[in-house]
Amino acid sequence: xxxxxxxxxxxxxxxxxxxxxxxxxxxxxxxxxxxxxxxxxxxxxxxxxxxxxxxxxxxxxxxxxxxxxxxxxxxxxxxxxxxxxxxxxxxxxxxxxxxxxxxxxxxxxxxxxxxxxxxxxxxxxxxxxxxxxxxxxxxxxxxxxxxxxxxxxxxxxxxxxxxxxxxxxxxxxxxxxxxxxxxxxxxxxxxxxxxxxxxxxxxxxxxxxxxxxxxxxxxxxxxxxxxxxxxxxxxxxxxxxxxxxxxxxxxxxxxxxxxxxxxxxxxxxxxxxxxxxxxxxxxxxxxxxxxxxxxxxxxxxxxxxxxxxxxxxxxxxxxxxxxxxxxxxxxxxxxxxxxxxxxxxxxxxxxxxxxxxxxxxxxxxxxxxxxxxxxxxxxxxxxxxxxxxxxxxxxxxxxxxxxxxxxxxxxxxxxxxxxxxxxxxxxxxxxxxxxxxxxxxxxxxxxxxxxxxxxxxxxxxxxxxxxxxxxxxxxxxxxxxxxxxxxxxxxxxxxxxxxxxxxxxxxxxxxxxxxxxxxxxxxxxxxxxxxxxxxxxxxxxxxxxxxxxxxxxxxxxxxx
Amino acid sequence: xxxxxxxxxxxxxxxxxxxxxxxxxxxxxxxxxxxxxxxxxxxxxxxxxxxxxxxxxxxxxxxxxxxxxxxxxxxxxxxxxxxxxxxxxxxxxxxxxxxxxxxxxxxxxxxxxxxxxxxxxxxxxxxxxxxxxxxxxxxxxxxxxxxxxxxxxxxxxxx
Numbered sequence: 217x218x219x220x221x222x223x224x225x226x227x228x229x230x231x232x233x234x235x236x237x238x239x240x241x242x243x244x245x246x247x248x249x250x251x252x253x254x255x256x257x258x259x260x261x262x263x264x265x266x267x268x269x270x271x272x273x274x275x276x277x278x279x280x281x282x283x284x285x286x287x288x289x290x291x292x293x294x295x296x297x298x299x300x301x302x303x304x305x306x307x308x309x310x311x312x313x314x315x316x317x318x319x320x321x322x323x324x325x326x327x328x329x330x331x332x333x334x335x336x337x338x339x340x341x342x343x344x345x346x347x348x349x350x351x352x353x354x355x356x357x358x359x360x361x362x363x364x365x366x367x368x369x370x371x372x373x374x375x376x377x378x379x380x381x382x383x384x385x386x387x388x389x390x391x392x393x394x395x396x397x398x399x400x401x402x403x404x405x406x407x408x409x410x411x412x413x414x415x416x417x418x419x420x421x422x423x424x425x426x427x428x429x430x431x432x433x434x435x436x437x438x439x440x441x442x443x444x445x446x447x448x449x450x451x452x453x454x455x456x457x458x459x460x461x462x463x464x465x466x467x468x469x470x471x472x473x474x475x476x477x478x479x480x481x482x483x484x485x486x487x488x489x490x491x492x493x494x495x496x497x498x499x500x501x502x503x504x505x506x507x508x509x510x511x512x513x514x515x516x517x518x519x520x521x522x523x524x525x526x527x528x529x530x531x532x533x534x535x536x537x538x539x540x541x542x543x544x545x546x547x548x549x550x551x552x553x554x555x556x557x558x559x560x561x562x563x564x565x566x567x568x569x570x571x572x573x574x575x576x577x578x579x580x581x582x583x584x585x586x587x588x589x590x591x592x593x594x595x596x597x598x599x600x601x602x603x604x605x606x607x608x609x610x611x612x613x614x615x616x617x618x619x620x621x622x623x624x625x626x627x628x629x630x631x632x633x634x635x636x637x638x639x640x641x642x643x644x645x646x647x648x649x650x651x652x653x654x655x656x657x658x659x660x661x662x663x664x665x666x667x668x669x670x671x672x673x674x675x676x677x678x679x680x681x682x683x684x685x686x687x688x689x690x691x692x693x694x695x696x697x698x699x700x701x702x703x704x705x706x707x708x709x710x711x712x713x714x715x716x717x718x719x720x721x722x723x724x725x726x727x728x729x730x731x732x733x734x735x736x737x738x739x740x741x742x743x744x745x746x747x748x749x750x751x752x753x754x755x756x757x758x759x760x761x762x763x764x765x766x767x768x769x770x771x772x773x774x775x776x
Numbered sequence: 777x778x779x780x781x782x783x784x785x786x787x788x789x790x791x792x793x794x795x796x797x798x799x800x801x802x803x804x805x806x807x808x809x810x811x812x813x814x815x816x817x818x819x820x821x822x823x824x825x826x827x828x829x830x831x832x833x834x835x836x837x838x839x840x841x842x843x844x845x846x847x848x849x850x851x852x853x854x855x856x857x858x859x860x861x862x863x864x865x866x867x868x869x870x871x872x873x874x875x876x877x878x879x880x881x882x883x884x885x886x887x888x889x890x891x892x893x894x895x896x897x898x899x900x901x902x903x904x905x906x907x908x909x910x911x912x913x914x915x916x917x918x919x920x921x922x923x924x925x926x927x928x929x930x931x932x933x934x935x
Contacts, residue, residue: 233928236920244917248887264856265887347857377922383894384866387859464863465835503870505924 225589225604226359226519227290228373230338237381238335241342245269246328253325268348268386270341271327272643279641280319280327281344282334286354286372286396287315287594291581294592296337298577304330309577311562311570313405313634313685314393315353315594316344320641342380347388347475349379349460353395355403356595359519360603362551365415366423368398370516371452374507378453385460389467390475392460393432396425405596407431407440407716408688410477411459416446424448429459429489430481431716433682438478439716441486443493449512451497454504458497462489522589522604527554530607541625541663542614547605556607558588560600560617561632564624565657568650569635570598579620587613598634599627630672630739631657634685638678638695639702645678647695647702652676652731659732669739672752675710688712690753691735692719702728708738708764709756722765737767779908781889781900782877784915786908789901791827791848806850809834812842820845829881832860840872849874851897853882862895869896886914894921 230238245265252262266272270281282297289297297317301309304326310318322330334340343350352372359367375394379385385392395406398415406412412428425447431440447455459477466484468474481489497504534540548557560580563569572580580600584592587609588602595601605613617623626632633656636642638649653676660666675689679696686692692707703725710719726734739752741764746755756764778789791804794811806827812819819826827848830836839849849868851861861880868874879899880892885906892900893915902911920928 233920233922233926236928237918237922240918240920244887261856261885347859377926380922381891381918382923383891384862385859386891387857387862387888389859461863464859469857469860499871508925511925 225290225522225591226367226369227288227591228285228369228515228518234338234377235335238338238340238342241269241340241381242328242331242335245331249324249328264346264387266327267346268343269327269331270344271324272345277321278324278327280322280330280341281312282309282317282319282339282341283344283351284315284317284339284594285376286352286358286369287356287596288369289592289594290337291584291590291592293337293339294577294581294584296333296339298574298581300330300333301577302574307575308571308573310568310637311572311594311598311600313596313598313636313683314351315356315596316351317594318637320637345391347390347392348386349382349388349392349394351393352376352379353393353404353409353596355397355399356593356601357403357548357557357603358398359521360550360552360555360557361399361401361403362549363401364399364551365417366398367519368396368413368415370512370519371413371415371425371449372396373515373518374452374511375456378456378505384457385464388460388464389469390472390477392463392477394456402713402716403596405685405688405712405716408433408437408685408712409440411456412440418446418448422448425452427455427459430478430486432476432478433685433687434476435473435680435682436479437682437687437718438482439718441481443486443490450507450509451501452507454501454506455493455497457504458493458500461500462492462496466492521552524552524555524604525606527552527606527608529553532607533611538618538625539611539614541667542618542623543610545625545629545667546623546627547610550604552604554607556605556610558602558605558610558613558617559595559627560592560602560622561624561627562599562622563626563632564621565626565631565661566654567621567624569633569653572600576620576622579616580622583613583616597632599632625663626666628671628673629666630669630674630691630735631660631666633674633676634689635676636678636683638676642678642683644681645695646697647678647704648728649676649678649684649693649695652693652695652704652728655729655732656735659736669743670749670751672739673711674735685712686710687718688716689719690756691738693731696725698725704728704731704734706731706734706738706768708761709753711753720761722761723769726768734768737770738764741767778901780879781902781908781911783898784912786912791825793829804847806848809839827877827879830864832858832864834864836864836867836872843868843872843874846874846876848877848879848899850879850881850901853880853884853888856883856885858883862891865892865895865897886911889914890917894923 272279305319394411395404395409396413408431414426427444428440429443546559635649639645673690675685676693677684677686688710694705705725707719780789804825829850
C-alpha cells in the first residue's frame with residue numbers, strides 16, 4: 217500500500233525502510249570519516265569507503281557527488297541542495313551527464329553533516345562513485361513524452377533499491393552504470409551504458425525490456441549489444457543479478473583500464489557472454505528475487521500522472537522575437553493538451569556549462585512550485601527542465617527564467633554543449649574545458665548564425681575517461697596533454713540519439729587557442745555542402761571526414 | 777592463538793592451517809585447494825575435521841561434489857577491492873547448500889562485514905590490527921535492507 221502522498225506530483229517518497237537505511241548509512245560514514253581523521257584508517261583503506269559515498273579527493277578540495285535518482289527532484293530537495301551549496305560550498309553546484317549534482321569545495325570533516333542534511337529530504341550520495349552500481353538514469357522526458365511506451369521511472373526506482381548496498385555487488389571490478397528508456401527515441405544514452413534497458417511489450421501486452429550490455433565510453437568506447445530481446449518484468453532483477461554475477465566473477469581486476477564489463481563482453485564475444493549469463497540465470501532462478509507484482513504496483517503508484525487540468529492547446533504569442541526563439545529552442549511537446557515541457561538552460565553564454573548558483577536553484581524551486589507540480593528534472597545534457605507547464609504560463613515562466621539568466625535560447629544548438637569540469641577542478645584531467653567552452657560561446661555568440669547551424673551537439677572531456685561523452689558528440693573535443701601543454705583532439709560524426717555512433721578523429725590535435733576556430737571551419741564546410749535541410753550529423757555521415765579535415769588543416773592551418 | 781569473530785562472538789580459533797600444524801596441536805586442519813587436489817585420497821582418509829582454503833579465482837562449482845567432506849571453507853580476500861569472494865560465498869550457501877563454517881580471510885575490515893555476513897560468511901579472520909569489538913558491532917550497521925526483498929533485518933542492531 218502506498219503511503220500518504222505529500223506531493224501532488226509523481227515522485228517516489230521514502231517509507232520507514234528507505235529512511236532507516238539512508239540514516240544508518242550516514243552514521244556509518246560518520247564513523248568511517250572519524251576513524252580516517254583519527255588515523256585509524258589509511259588513505260588506501262578509506263578510499264573505497266568514501267568513494268561509495270560519492271566523495272573524491274580533487275585538485276583543490278574533496279568533490280562530493282550527490283545522487284539524483286533518474287534526474288528527478290522535488291522543489292524541497294532542490295532548496296536543500298541550494299542550502300547545502302551555500303553553507304558547505306561556494307554557493308553553486310555542477311549538474312553532471314548522469315543527472316547528479318557535484319559540489320566542488322566541501323571539506324572532508326563536513327561531509328557526514330552534508331549527508332545528514334540530504335537524508336532529511338530523502339536524498340543521499342550512496343554509490344555515486346566507486347566500483348559498484350551507480351545512479352540509475354532515465355529519459356528526462358519520462359512520463360510526458362508522446363512517443364513513450366510506458367514511464368520507465370518506477371523500474372528505475374526498483375533497480376535503484378535493489379542495487380543500493382547490494383551485498384554481493386558492492387566490490388565489482390569497476391563501476392557499473394544502468395540507463396532505462398521507455399521511448400524509441402533514446403534520450404538517456406542507454407547504448408553507451410554498461411546495461412541499457414529499453415522498455416518493450418510482448419504479444420500479450422505485458423511489459424518487459426530489451427537488454428543491452430557492454431556499452432561504455434572511456435578509453436575504449438563501445439556501443440552496447442543486445443543480449444536479450446525481451447526480458448519479462450518479473451525477471452528484471454534476477455536477470456540483472458545474473459549479468460552482474462558473471463561480471464563480478466570474470467571481469468578483469470588486474471588492470472583498471474580493462475575492468476569494465478564492455479571488455480569482458482568483447483573478449484568473450486556477445487554470444488559466449490550471453491550463454492554464460494543464461495546459464496547463471498537458469499541456475500539461480502529458484503533462489504534469485506522475482507519481482508513481485510505487489511511491489512511493482514506499490515512503486516508505480518508514486519508515478520501516477522499529476523492532476524492535469526483539462527485544457528486545449530493555445531495560440532502561442534509570437535510578437536516578441538526573444539520569446540519566440542526561447543519557445544522554439546527551449547520547449548518541447550507534452551503528451552497532454554495545453555501543456556509543454558520547458559528546459560532551463562544551464563548553458564548561457566558566459567556561464568560554465570552545468571553550473572547553477574544557490575540563488576538560481578531556489579528561484580527555480582519556486583518556479584517549479586508555481587508552474588510544474590513542484591518538480592524539476594536534471595537532463596543528461598546538463599540542463600534542467602520543468603516537465604508540466606501549462607502553455608498559458610509559458611510567457612510568465614520565460615520572463616522569470618530570463619531574469620535569472622536561465623532562459624538562454626540555445627537548447628539543442630552548438631553552444632548547448634556538454635563539458636566535464638576539466639583541469640580547473642578534476643585531478644584526472646589533462647586539459648581545461650571551461651575556458652574552451654567560453655571560447656566557443658564567444659565565437660558563436662551570433663544567435664542567428666547559431667540557429668542557422670541547427671542541431672549540433674558538442675561534447676567535451678578533459679581526459680580520456682570521457683565524462684563529457686566526447687566520443688558520441690556530433691563534434692567531440694578531447695583534452696590531451698602534450699609535453700605539459702593543453703591540446704585538443706577533435707572528432708566528428710559521433711551520435712547517441714537514435715543511431716548511436718562513435719566519432720572519427722579528424723587529424724592531429726589542435727592548440728587550446730585554436731579550438732573555436734577549428735569548430736568554425738568544420739561548421740563552415742557543413743554550411744557550404746549541406747543539402748536542403750540536412751542536419752549536421754547527416755551531412756557528416758554522407759560526406760565523410762575528408763572535406764572537414766582538409767579545411768581544418770588547410771595552409772593557414774589552425775593546427776600547428 | 778588466533779582470534780576470530782565467529783557467529784558474532786570473539787573466540788580463539790580451533791583450526792590450524794596445514795603449515796601451522798604441530799604435533800599435539802589442533803585436529804582441525806585447513807588445507808589449500810591445491811593440497812586437496814594433489815592428495816585427495818589421503819585427505820579423504822583423514823579422520824579429523826577438514827577445511828579448505830580457496831582463492832578469488834577458484835570456481836566453487838568444481839568443489840560442489842566434494843562439499844560434504846569439508847566442515848569449513850575459507851575464502852581469501854587478497855586486497856580491499858576484491859569482490860569475487862562475495863559471489864563465491866553466495867553460491868556456496870544458496871546454490872550448493874554448504875552448511876559449514878564460511879570464513880573470510882585476508883583484507884577483512886569491519887566496513888565489509890555487514891555485506892560479507894549477508895552473503896553467508898559467519899566467520900571472520902580480521903586483518904592485522906583490526907578492532908574486534910568494533911567489527912562485531914559493524915555486523916549490525918544496517919537494520920534495513922533491500923535484497924532480496926525490502927525489509928527490516930531480523931538480525932538487526934541489537935546483536
